[in-house]
Amino acid sequence: MTVAGGTRLPQQRKEREPGYDDPIAKKFKTVSSEGFVQNGLSDYDYGEALTKSLLYFEAQRSGKLPSNQRVQWRGDSALNDGKTAGVDLVGGYYDAGDNVKFGFPMAFAMTMLSWSVVQFGPHLTARNELSNALNAIEWGTDYLIKAHAEPEVLYGQVGDGQADHSCWQRPEDMTTDRTAFRIDEQHPGSDLAAETAAAFAAASIAFRSSRSSSYSNNLLQHAKQLFDFATTHTGLYQDSIPAGAFYSSSGYEDELLWAAAWLALATKDDSYISFINMASNGGTRKIFSWDDKFVGAQVLITKSVLEKKYGGIENVNDIKNNAEQFICNCINKGSSNIPKTSGGLLWFLEDDNLQYVASASFLVAAYADTLAVTKTTITCPNGDVGPQELIEFAQSQVDYILGSNPEKLSYMVGFGENYPKRPHHRGASIVSIKQDPTPVSCQGGFDLWFHKNADNPNVIEGALVGGPNFNDEYSDNRENFQQAEPDTDNVAPLVGVLARLA
Numbered sequence: 241m242t243v244a245g246g247t248r249l250p251q252q253r254k255e256r257e258p259g260y261d262d263p264i265a266k267k268f269k270t271v272s273s274e275g276f277v278q279n280g281l282s283d284y285d286y287g288e289a290l291t292k293s294l295l296y297f298e299a300q301r302s303g304k305l306p307s308n309q310r311v312q313w314r315g316d317s318a319l320n321d322g323k324t325a326g327v328d329l330v331g332g333y334y335d336a337g338d339n340v341k342f343g344f345p346m347a348f349a350m351t352m353l354s355w356s357v358v359q360f361g362p363h364l365t366a367r368n369e370l371s372n373a374l375n376a377i378e379w380g381t382d383y384l385i386k387a388h389a390e391p392e393v394l395y396g397q398v399g400d401g402q403a404d405h406s407c408w409q410r411p412e413d414m415t416t417d418r419t420a421f422r423i424d425e426q427h428p429g430s431d432l433a434a435e436t437a438a439a440f441a442a443a444s445i446a447f448r449s450s451r452s453s454s455y456s457n458n459l460l461q462h463a464k465q466l467f468d469f470a471t472t473h474t475g476l477y478q479d480s481i482p483a484g485a486f487y488s489s490s491g492y493e494d495e496l497l498w499a500a501a502w503l504a505l506a507t508k509d510d511s512y513i514s515f516i517n518m519a520s521n522g523g524t525r526k527i528f529s530w531d532d533k534f535v536g537a538q539v540l541i542t543k544s545v546l547e548k549k550y551g552g553i554e555n556v557n558d559i560k561n562n563a564e565q566f567i568c569n570c571i572n573k574g575s576s577n578i579p580k581t582s583g584g585l586l587w588f589l590e591d592d593n594l595q596y597v598a599s600a601s602f603l604v605a606a607y608a609d610t611l612a613v614t615k616t617t618i619t620c621p622n623g624d625v626g627p628q629e630l631i632e633f634a635q636s637q638v639d640y641i642l643g644s645n646p647e648k649l650s651y652m653v654g655f656g657e658n659y660p661k662r663p664h665h666r667g668a669s670i671v672s673i674k675q676d677p678t679p680v681s682c683q684g685g686f687d688l689w690f691h692k693n694a695d696n697p698n699v700i701e702g703a704l705v706g707g708p709n710f711n712d713e714y715s716d717n718r719e720n721f722q723q724a725e726p727d728t729d730n731v732a733p734l735v736g737v738l739a740r741l742a
Contacts, residue, residue, distance in 0.1 A: 282635065284642045286742040287367050289655050289702075293735045294369060296702030297353075297376040299667065300728055302341060302411065303331035303383075313672035313698040317411035318418065321398045322386070325420040329398050332383030336727040337665035339411045340404050343387060343396035344432050344477065344487050347439040348530040349732040350380040351502070352602065354442035355540075356736030359606050361450075363739040373735065374450060381443045381459060384436055389422075391465045392473065396432045397421040397483045408685030410670040415682055421481035429477025433470035434495035435533070437463045441502035460506055467499050471515075490531055493520055498533040501540045504550055513552045516541065521558065524565040526578070527588050528599040530729045538563035539603050543610045567607055568620035570600050571633045575621045583646045583712040586637060591722045594651060594707035595730040597637055602733040605634040605740045634737055641704070641734075646712040653726065654701030661695035662718045664725035668700040669718055690718065704730040 298311040302318045321341070322329025333349070335342045357364060357373050364370040387395040400417040407416055423429035440463035447456040476492060478484020489495075497519045504512035521541075522534030542560045544550050553559065568574030570586060578600075579587040588596035608630035611617060618625045636644075643650045643658070650656040653663055662669070670680055670689045675697075680688065696718070703726035708714040718724055 286738050290369055290738040290742050292654055292702035293731050294372040296731050299700050300333045302334055315412045315673045321418055322420050327389050328386055329420055333728055337725045338404050339414050340399035340401050342483050342487055345530045345729045347436040349728040350439040351442045352732035353377045354446040357446035360736050360739040367742050377443050388462050392469045393424045394433055395420050395422045397481050401486050407682035408690040409680050410667045412673040413680045423480045425473050427480035428473035428475035429480050430470040430474045430492035431489040431495045432477035433466045434499040437466035437499040438502045441506045445506050494533040498537040501537045505544055517554045524562045527596055535566045546610055546614050564618045573620035573622040581712045585640050592706035594704055598734040601634040601637045601737045604630050605737050647714050651705050651707050653703040654699045660705050660716045662716050663705050664718045664721045665700055668698045669696045671697045
């Protein structure tokens with residue numbers, strides 16, 4: 241997401257010549273292990289970072305806050321969302337540093353939080369964070385259930401992005417338009433519907449053994465209905481609602497495969513296996529993000545087959561090869577390696593690069609555990625790779641994020657002593673309504689807070705900002721939205737990686 245007048249758009253990746261040293265990788269030494277993957281030595285408390293990453297989601301909450309709300313500088317907000325449309329759309333999450341609820345990235349964040357629980361549940365339990373992770377998911381899925389008002393109706397946006405970006409107000413003071421936008425049979429959005437189906441299906445697995453089975457079953461029913469909606473009425477969601485100006489989808493085939501993979505895992509229904517067999521798997525991808533889920537689906541399908549959670553995938557070797565080639569490219573042993581900064585950070589895009597680093601690191605960590613369980617390795621173009629090397633690589637990226645970088649800066653707000661003090665975030669940059677209830681006006685917020693040469697009054701703990709540029713440089717300036725804005729889809733995949741390392 242962006243600041244007033246700005247829009248997140250894809251940018252060209254900057255290529256870097258091979259042959260440079262990776263200073264982060266030098267600190268790790270591979271330790272062979274059988275069936276268990278050890279973490280490398282680290283100076284960071286991953287458990288503390290995990291706790292803060294889940295706190296971040298409480299700072300992003302919209303609606304009536306619960307009695308156990310831990311982020312106390314936030315207050316109730318957007319209590320009339322959906323009223324003009326005759327539907328209750330109170331709740332959910334603000335996507336980034338603004339006050340709009342965009343369903344597409346919100347659903348992806350819930351899918352990744354759910355995958356964190358499904359994949360790394362024992363690690364979350366060991367750190368006493370499983371309940372907080374499930375609470376974060378439930379806050380999102382409760383809202384998405386409301387948004388799925390009818391089998392073929394899904395509300396995918398609340399608030400006007402252009403109007404919101406013309407104001408700088410904390411969410412408790414919002415005066416901007418709160419129009420609710422939906423997709424339906426006449427105005428389809430296969431990408432939005434399928435991503436939300438994936439979120440419901442993944443969450444149903446996360447809740448199945450940990451909380452109410454009836455809630456899990458309800459989520460699965462919504463997932464099935466939305467998948468049917470997505471496949472019956474096809475089209476891009478941005479042709480139906482205005483969210484595409486901020487989160488434009490490049491296609492819906494990836495979301496359909498992603499949703500089918502999660503539904504196959506949740507139901508073991510052959511119809512979803514058949515869909516996977518007929519669908520394109522996307523080839524070898526260059527990124528895993530809120531927009532492009534192909535490699536996420538490839539990894540999920542491959543893991544499910546190797547771990548014998550389902551079978552019948554006719555093109556599993558092709559899917560497995562594409563998933564593993566992405567991982568090879570991430571660890572720079574592939575045929576089309578992802579560039580790195582001189583400080584050792586994977587480099588995908590100029591805008592909000594850490595989102596893609598976190599997502600890639602999640603896939604690498606999750607696949608490492610599959611290799612350990614199945615006692616297998618990946619054959620990369622430049623050498624075989626085992627689970628230990630994958631975990632250590634994911635750890636290197638997390639350590640960069642937490643402070644092992646040329647700036648010696650933690651890109652997680654509130655972690656360590658040196659972290660961004662002026663992230664691009666309306667609520668964090670304006671004094672808490674509990675401290676000063678004087679309303680902040682739409683334009684007054686710019687003069688009083690946005691342009692103020694001072695640190696944000698509220699520390700939004702656990703937020704992951706966009707990160708440094710290709711030269712490993714960071715400008716701690718809230719006007720610099722490309723680097724300084726945190727997003728829910730930045731933090732969601734990081735939760736899983738932190739849980740694995742903690």
